Amino acid sequence: xxxxxxxxxxxxxxxxxxxxxxxxxxxxxxxxxxxxxxxxxxxxxxxxxxxxxxxxxxxxxxxxxxxxxxxxxxxxxxxxxxxxxxxxxxxxxxxxxxxxxxxxxxxxxxxxxxxxxxxxxxxxxxxxxxxxxxxxxxxxxxxxxxxxxxxxxxxxxxxxxxxxxxxxxxxxxxxxxxxxxxxxxxxxxxxxxxxxxxxxxxxxxxxxxxxxxxxxxxxxxxxxxxxxxxxxxxxxxxxxxxxxxxxxxxxxxx
Ligand code: VGL
Ligand code: ZN
Numbered sequence: 001x002x003x004x005x006x007x008x009x010x011x012x013x014x015x016x017x018x019x020x021x022x023x024x025x026x027x028x029x030x031x032x033x034x035x036x037x038x039x040x041x042x043x044x045x046x047x048x049x050x051x052x053x054x055x056x057x058x059x060x061x062x063x064x065x066x067x068x069x070x071x072x073x074x075x076x077x078x079x080x081x082x083x084x085x086x087x088x089x090x091x092x093x094x095x096x097x098x099x100x101x102x103x104x105x106x107x108x109x110x111x112x113x114x115x116x117x118x119x120x121x122x123x124x125x126x127x128x129x130x131x132x133x134x135x136x137x138x139x140x141x142x143x144x145x146x147x148x149x150x151x152x153x154x155x156x157x158x159x160x161x162x163x164x165x166x167x168x169x170x171x172x173x174x175x176x177x178x179x180x181x182x183x184x185x186x187x188x189x190x191x192x193x194x195x196x197x198x199x200x201x202x203x204x205x206x207x208x209x210x211x212x213x214x215x216x217x218x219x220x221x222x223x224x225x226x227x228x229x230x231x232x233x234x235x236x237x238x239x240x241x242x243x244x245x246x247x248x249x250x251x252x253x254x
Contacts, residue, residue: 023188024186024188025188025189026067026185026186026187026188026189027065027066027067027187027188027189027190027191027252028066028067028068028069028070028182028185028187028189028190028191029060029061029063029066029068029069029070029190029191029193030070030071030072030157030178030190030191030192030193030194030204030208031057031060031061031069031070031071031072031135031140031193031194032072032157032192032193032194032195032200032201032204033072033073033074033122033194033195033196033200033201034050034053034054034057034071034131034132034135034194034195035073035074035122035128035129035130035131035132035195036127036128036129036130036132037074037121037122037128037129038050038074038121038122038195038196039051039132039195043121043128044119044120044121044128045118045119045121045122045225047195047196047223047224047225048223048227049223050195050196050223051132051134052223053193053194053195053220053221053222053223054132054134054135055134056193056220056221056247057135057193057194057221058134058135058136058139059247060191060193060218060221060247060252061135061136061139061140062136062139063252065252066191067185067186067187068141068142068181068182068185068187069139069140069141069142070140070141070142070143070144070157070178070181071131071135071137071140071142071143071144072143072144072145072146072157072194072200072204073122073129073131073143073144073145073146074121074122074129074146074147074200075122075124075129075145075146075147075148076121076122076123076124076129076147076148076150077123077124077148077150078120078123079150080123080147080150081099081101081115081150081151081152081153082115082116082117082118082147082153083117083118083119083120083121084097084117084118084119084120085119085120087099087117092117093117094117094118094119095116095117095118095119095225096117097116097117098114098115098116098117099114099115099117100112100113100114100115101113101114101115101151101152101153101161102151103152103162103164104149104151104152104160104162104164104173105162105164108162111162113161113162115153115161122147124145124148142176142181143176144157144174144175144176144178145174145175145176146173146174147173147174148172148173148174148175149172149173152164152173154173154174155199155200155202155203155204156200156203156204156206156207157174157178157200157204157207158178158179158204158207158208158210158211159207159210160173160174163210165177165178165179179211179212179213182211182213187213188213188214189213189214189215189216190205190208190213190214190215190216191216191217191218191252192204192205192208192215192216192217192218192222193217193218193221193222194221194222195222195223196222196223196224196225197217197219197222197223197224197230197233198224198225198226198229198230198233199225201217201222202217202233202236202237205217205237205242206237206240206242208242209240209241209242214243215241215242215243216242216243216244216245216252217237217242217243217244217245218245218246218247218252219234219244219245219246220246220247221247
């Protein structure tokens with residue numbers, strides 16, 4: 001069976017089980033990193049066809065059912081650890097090289113992770129960090145600026161690469177504790193779209209599960225850095241409890 005059919009079946013099953021439980025359904029939309037640097041033709045980390053998903057995302061933003069619509073922005077200082085240019089040769093090849101990153105939380109520096117290096121992108125307040133103008137930003141209720149701590153990567157809108165969250169303010173990675181914001185609005189389900197499917201969208205959908213939300217990834221509302229690996233990524237998402245669906249699946253706005 002093609003995997004598309006699988007994900008559709010999973011969505012239907014999940015939908016049926018929600019009805020059976022008569023469980024509350026309070027959906028939020030999270031639009032991830034629809035920024036100039038992730039889009040052709042000029043983005044420094046352009047994802048192929050990244051701009052083409054804007055109309056679908058605008059249709060979702062216009063749906064009345066979402067209790068809140070969040071847009072995230074990758075928002076890095078110039079000395080960010082993920083920028084290849086901030087590391088010495090020869091291990092500083094964008095998209096390729098991995099370096100060792102330490103947990104920035106107090107007393108946790110012994111915890112390390114491999115960090116992929118990227119071209120300079122989404123430097124705070126730069127043109128590359130701007131939301132692309134195609135996105136109807138007037139419908140966005142909350143902006144989340146993430147990746148602000150120079151010492152750590154933050155793909156997910158919920159937490160940095162080590163799971164630290166709520167790191168608002170000076171030295172922190174993010175200006176909003178997204179899980180708390182969503183809980184304040186009684187959100188039960190998050191629907192995730194944007195860029196890139198295999199990095200920030202994936203991490204955001206996975207962390208939504210960890211934070212206790214039902215997590216749905218709308219696959220026609222995303223594009224990947226490495227599209228060929230999407231089937232494998234979907235398996236990972238599915239194993240973690242994220243349901244991969246399409247924008248026209250009925251579950252979104254029942
Ligand atoms: C992203 C690589 C580096 C993303 C952000 O938005 O998926 N990818 N920073
Ligand atoms: Zn980044």
